[in-house]
Amino acid sequence: MSFRAADLCILLRALSGDAVLSWRLFIHHLLSSPLPPSPPSIAALSSTLVRFAMLPHLHHLHLILLHLPNSLPCLLSFAYCAVRSHLFPFSFSLSLLQSLRPLPPPVHLYNILLESSLRSGHPEHVEIIYKDMIFAGVSPETYILNVMMRSLCDSGRLDEARMVFDKMHAKGCCPNVYSFGILVCGYCRAGLSCEGLEVVEGMGKFGLVPNLVIWNTLVSGFCREGRVGEAERVVEMMGMAGMVPNVVTFNARISALCKAGMVLEAYGIFKDMEDGGAELELPKPNKVTYDVMLDGFCKGGMVEEARALLDAIKSSEFSVDLVTYNIWLCGLVRNGRLLEAHSLLEEMAREGLEPNLYSYNIVIDGLCKEGMLFVARSVMSLMRSKGILPDIVTYSTLLHGYCTKWKVLRANMILEEMVKDGCFPNNVTCNILLQSLWKKGRTLEAEGLMQKMNEKGYGLDIVSCNIVLDGLCKNGELDKAMDIISGMWLHGSAALGELGNAFRGLVDNQNGGQKCVPDRITYSILINNLCKAGRMDEAKKKFIEMLAKKLAPDSVIYDTFVHAYCKCGKMTSAFKVLRDMEKKGCKPSTRTYNLLIWGLVNKHQMDQIHNLMNEMQIKGILPDVCTYNNLIQSLCEEGKMKEAALLLEEMSGKDIVANVYSFILLIKAFCKSGDFDSAEDLFQRALTTCGQKPSLYSLMCNEFCMSGKLSEAKELLQTAIDIGISVERFSYKFLIEELCKGDRLDDARSLLSLMIDRGCVFNPATFMPVIDALVERRDKTEADRLSELMMNMASRPEESNIGLAHPDNQSYAKIVSGSRYNENESHLKHLKQDSAPGSDWHNLLHRDDGGGIALKVLKRVQKGWGHGSVRHPQRWQLDLYDHSDDAG
Incomplete structure (x- = not known):
């Protein structure tokens, strides 16, 4: 008995709840009817098979359709169901679209495949899909090109994304607001917010206006780069464009100012939002605003201000949640208030907000860094009593703490406890232990712990090898390190067998013949230590060997040579490295120029320093606080303190925040010259800019002592004691x-x-x-x-x-x-x-x-x-x- 195509479609829809019976009915129709199935019948059957995830039947159906005469309409119906299901791997879905040729597949199917690839974390598929579209003669829509641009931006291929953007007109598409937004976001995330701003300025040519998301992306981008001035100018541009900044804009500004150390300026904006929001037409702070400001106070060492803000949050419309408490915990730990952090865990529980694993890990990490391992263990017991089990971060923190204190027996016990709790160590744990022990030169203990890791099935990766090699170099065994690196090219990590039989057995059993070859970091470690040892010729040979092995040096390796030459006064050689670096296509960094300026400061060559500064400006390399500190030092050594002090204003104009060392240099120079009035003015300014730093108080107090100004020294020391500063650095x-x-x-x-x-x-x-x-x-x-x-x-x-x-x-x-x-x-x-x-x-x-x-x-x-x-x-x-x- 055979069915008409329409009857078959009705029956398949009626049997949609029984995939097996639907399939049998379809096969029966194929065998008994001379007429091919209709596209609606294929759509109904495909939907049923997809619903029950019957992949073998779907593959079989695809093969049947490929061999039917005039099968393109049916294949198209099948393709719609199959591609939208996301059941098939990418390669099959793409081949399914290709099987529709010479009929151009609908652009909608390509859109579905693109979205599926991005959702599954495969941006590399986007380019393949795009090329297949062009080959199939499918005209890409703006949506397709936007997706492709987003994929390229996500993978860091900004130049290619820009090419797609620039060729949109040639493809018959017109960029929309989202096209611009994708490109701006890509530039900002890559730290190229200036290029993002240029893109925004070009929107007017297409009759488009940036939306609030684009403006906020730019503000956040400049803020992340520490370019607060540019961020403020973008906010002004928003106002001129008739766009009102929202709370996201202000949160980005506050966050950036805090990260740049300008906490008081950030607090000024926060207070404007809090007090004058309605009058000044500013958005009211939201929960994120409070958390960002609290984090800024904590990182700026302004603990009491943070405490007051926390109390304000408690009395506001926003409740203090776990995120807020964890920020406060981090702040207490960072500022040495460990007992308060410990008691805060109990306070949270009393307020009905149980600390989570992250909360406990914050406190345990702080205690371990201070060497308070017994207290850290008590916190760990407390978290267990609350039903929270330690994770690998908890155990790794404790392991690092015990290894740092040379308590290897305790570290072994922690490792055993960790395994008993079902929290198995990984390579990261192994490398923490390895680094701690090699750093102390305790190779026997390191070997023992590595053996324990070996028993649990963890071997050495390149990070492990680099730790061992770094330890050898720091222990003066440079020649052995060089021999091992040479051996690694032939035998992989098995070359560490040079250190002894235990190492040989460890790596041979673990790597399964897979070679662990040196990388750029390996050579960076070796070259750095050779330069420190004054073995420059050997360092240059290793540099050449690195090039021969197709390992491109980065700016860190070039900077190592620059530093070494500057340190020994060979400025001509240092500048040769700079020029070679540029020829090889490795862009010098701000640090590269800082090293050169530092070398010239030691040579008292101010003219060349100014030439370098001009060169930085021409090449678009921005100076940082270290650059200016070198200039300040040079001017102070020449007795030009007034000119050096003016550099603070120049730094401020370039949104560079002076740090404590900037002020220390100037204060020390003014005191040496006997100008204590200027020194005291700078001291007060330093406290405003940098916070209550012990080094500032101790410097000023000691300078007063040396100059016989005992009353001033006594008053300053009393002030320091009153605000809780250690007397350790004071005379x-x-x-x-x-x-x-x-x-x-x-x-x-x-x-x-x-x-x-x-x-x-x-x-x-x-x-x-x-x-x-x-x-x-x-x-x-x-x-x-x-x-x-x-x-x-x-x-x-x-x-x-x-x-x-x-x-x-x-x-x-x-x-x-x-x-x-x-x-x-x-x-x-x-x-x-x-x-x-x-x-x-x-x-x-x-x-x-x-x-x-x-x-x-x-x-x-x-x-x-x-x-x-x-x-x-x-x-x-x-x-x-x-x-x-x-x-x-």
Whole structure:
């Protein structure tokens, strides 16, 4: 029995709930009817097979259709169902479209295939689809070209995306707002916001107006690049175009200012939004605005301001969610408020907001970095009690902490615990351990841990090999490192067998014959260490070998040579490297020019420095704060402090934020010349720009001390102590000695009392000048009291190092002094020996005799250790070609 085509279609639709019966009916029709199935019948059957994901039947149906006469209409119906289903791999879907030829496939099918490729994370398919369209004679629509541009932008191929954009007219298409938006977004994400702005300026030729999304993309792009001035100009252009900036625009501006260190300026915009929104027609802050501002305060070290903002969020219409609390946790940890961060976890739970895994990992990471591993373990126990299991980040953080402290046995225990919890280590974990141990030169322990990783099925990758090679270089085994690198080209990571049998067994068992060959980083490590060792000829040979191996050097490797030549004063060779770099198509970076300027500063060649600055401007290479710091240093060394100070204004005009070192150079130079008024003005400006940095206070205080301005030094030190700054960098003992010598005993005593009352951890020898002065005044009672205090401090080694207790929690001082400020170990050892029973220290602590014995002991203490371990005023020595901001 056969069916008419119309009847077959009706029956297939009726049987859409039974794919097997539908298929049998279709096969029966093919075998019994001379008429081919109609396109509607194929569409009905295909839809049923797709619904039940019957891929073998769909493949069979495709083969049947290919062999039917006049099958193009049926193939088209099948193609619509198959391509839209996303069941088939890309290659089959494309071949299905190709099977429709010579009939040009509908452009709609190509659109579906494009969207499917992008959704599945395969932007490389877009170009293949586009070429097939052209070959099939299908005219691309604007939509297709937009998708192609987006794909090219996503893969970083901006030049090709621009070519597609420029040829739209030739393809019979006209770019729309989305075309411009895609290209602008691509440029901005690539850090080329200026090119994005040029694209926007060309929209008028097509009668198009940028929408708010495009404007916000530009603002965000300039902000991410730190070009705050350009971002502000874009906001002005928005207003001129009749476009009102929304909260997204303002959030981008606030975020950029915070990242550039201009937190107070960001807060000014925030306050305008908060207080004058309606009057100034500004958008009101949303939850993102508050979170961005809170993050800015935290990263800028403005903890109290952040705390006040958090309280404001709690009292606002927005609730404090987990995102906000995690920002606050990060801020507390970053600013050393570890106990507060620890207690915040409990506070969150009390407020009904349970910390998540990320929250606990923030605190554990901060504790491990401070060496407070016992407390980190307690936090880990707390998270377990809340039903949150540690992940690989938690364990990796602890492993790194224990390895950094050389506690390899503990690290092994953590590794075993990790595996028992079902959290298996990966190559990243292995590399963390490896780097920590090789950094300390502990090759035997590294070997043991690598063996453990081997047992769990993890081998060495190129990152692991580079860590080992870097460790060898830093341990002075450059020749062995070079031999291993040569061997890696033949044997892969098995070349590490040169280090011993254990390594040979490890890599042979793991890599399965797959070679792990050197990469650019491998050669960068070797060349860098050869240059540091002064073996320039060998470094050049390795550079040539790298080129022969088809490994293109990057700016980092060229900069290594530039730095090495500048360091040894060979400026001609350094400039030859720069020119060779440009010939090879490797664009010099700002750092390259900073290195050259640093070398010229050391040679006092100001004319050439100005020539380099002009060259940077011509080539579009923007100077940064390091560039200007080098210029400031050069001018200060020539005694041109006024000209150097003007560079701060120039930096501000170019949206470059001066850092703490910019001000340190100028303050030091003005103090050296005796111009303390200018130095103090700069100091106040530095506090506004950089925040309450300890290095600024200690520099200014020490300069006052060196110049005999004891009152100013005392006032500044008191201010620093009041705001919770460590006295570690201050010449506090020298200041107290000088006050006592100048018959200002009361000032010295008040300063010492303040240090004691505020929980400062300082050298016990600081008591000596005051005790001596009291003895000379015959004030035996007070001298004995201070002696007791000194002896008590000296008998507690954990409090004998120079540091700071948090003003509100002296137990914090013990934690910090025990874990961070352990620099005077020999001094502590001496104190422990002196405080043993039967010693003079013991007699003094438990004496019942007169003050004579005490005085003799104190004199001996003063002579033996009272001066040697205390910081006296000294000039700062800075190497400013490259640096990071003071951590504060």
